[in-house]
Amino acid sequence: MATLHPLPPRRPRKRATTSKQSTLRRLSRQPLLVLVLIFAAVATDRFYTSTDSDAAAGTNGALSGHVERVIDGDTFVLADGRRIRLWGLDAPERDTAEGPAATAALEVIVGRSFVTCDDMGESYNRTVGRCYLADGRDVSRAMIETGTADQYCRFSKGYYNGAGGRTC
Incomplete structure (x- = not known):
């Protein structure tokens, strides 16, 4: 007569996991990858303050105030000290031959007027804005x-086509 061997102990059945659970489990085993992904998300949010669709629609908020002074052909300062860089505008720098004319033109247009600007993001510690006079x-x-x-x-992206000058 043959001797009966006891059955091996049964392993508990694995629970079915969702793809989200398995992805989280795999990521938890790779802490360096998780840190890189977190850093990339934070860096992207920090350096890209607005998207092209936000820029086209002007949906990042509005700011307004009286113009205190004009810095050059595409930048001015509001009375509260905020520096505004005009969105979509390429004006000559102050120290070029055409710079003083561009600065003077912006002074004539905005003077000490009240302006309202759609906040389009930030560039070199200046708010980039699409600005309108009263x-x-x-x-x-x-x-x-x-x-x-x-x-x-x-x-x-061609927003000002038809106003003269360069066509995009």
């Missing part, structure tokens, strides 16, 4: 129409 005129469009500045195609 009568509704777009400041960047007015600068392009004077011929002292062009649209900055990289950002405007």
Whole structure:
């Protein structure tokens, strides 16, 4: 007669896992990968303050105030000290031959007026804004129409086509 061997102990059955649970389990085994992914998410949020669709729609909020002074052909300072860089505008720098004319044109257009700007993001510690005068005129469009500045195609994506100057 043959001797009976006891059956091996049964292993508990594994619970079915969802793909989300298995992904989390795999990531928990790779802490360096998790840190890299977190860093990438934070860095992306920090360096890209607005998307192209936000820029096209002007959906990042609005700010307003009286213009205190004009710095150059595409930047001015509000009375509360905020520096505003005009969105979609490429004006000559102050220290170039055409710079003083662009600065003077912006001074004539905005003067000490009240402006409202759609916040389009930030660049070099300045708020980038699509700004409008109290009568509704777009400041960047007015600068392009004077011929002292062009649209900055990289950002405007043709928004000011038809105002004169460069066409994107």
